[in-house]
Amino acid sequence: MSPNLSKTTTYDGISRFNHWIIAVAIIGMIGFGFYLSEFLESGPGKGQLIGIQKAVGVLVLIFGLWRVGYRLKQGFLEDATVMPTWQRLTSKLVHIVLLAGIIVMPLSGIIGSYFGGRTTSVFGLFTIPAGDKVEAFSAMGHWLHGACGWLMVGALVLHVAGALKHHFVDHDSTLTRMIRQQ
Numbered sequence: 001m002s003p004n005l006s007k008t009t010t011y012d013g014i015s016r017f018n019h020w021i022i023a024v025a026i027i028g029m030i031g032f033g034f035y036l037s038e039f040l041e042s043g044p045g046k047g048q049l050i051g052i053q054k055a056v057g058v059l060v061l062i063f064g065l066w067r068v069g070y071r072l073k074q075g076f077l078e079d080a081t082v083m084p085t086w087q088r089l090t091s092k093l094v095h096i097v098l099l100a101g102i103i104v105m106p107l108s109g110i111i112g113s114y115f116g117g118r119t120t121s122v123f124g125l126f127t128i129p130a131g132d133k134v135e136a137f138s139a140m141g142h143w144l145h146g147a148c149g150w151l152m153v154g155a156l157v158l159h160v161a162g163a164l165k166h167h168f169v170d171h172d173s174t175l176t177r178m179i180r181q182q
Ligand code: HEM
Pocket: 015, 019, 022, 023, 024, 026, 027, 071, 077, 079, 080, 095, 096, 098, 099, 101, 102, 156, 159, 160, 163, 174, 175, 176, 178
């Protein structure tokens, strides 16, 4: 196989590492975020957990910038198999939504917090200062955070359903090439 062909049909180790680290982080953070906003009563314990959500979210943003930058630099791979046009387009659209979400989710959280006049301490390593309170920007950040969270859930359902269908129904290499060197 020529080097050029293998570059466009398999994920390198860095891509696979980046994909699964961010997958675990984003799924965990979405679950954690909805738990905080929908199921947890207000109180000091909640404040502490929100602090953890904010600190981990900033670390996810830092790693996410590297992960998204690496994909943009490399470009998307060719599909592992021949698919109908609607499936090809849906899969690409979902990948773009997920990549954008990796950045927009933490950034909108930071905007909501900053313009809400709240600091974000990242485990004592560094602190994002509080900005002047601007209610409209803070509300926009919070709204975007929630709306984008739901959009990510929808995209993820399609994404995981697609991966499972390729593996168990079509028996092609779409999932395995994201798991090991082909
Ligand atoms: C259990 C969860 C997940 C599974 C089983 C899964 C599976 C896969 C598979 C099989 C591919 C390769 C598709 C192809 O080459 O055509 C892929 C690519 C991709 N996945 Fe996931 N994924 C999961 C979670 C996530 C999450 C949480 C995100 C983002 C937040 C994500 C973002 C992406 C992106 C952007 C691609 C395109 C290639 C790349 O940039 O890595 N995935 N995923």
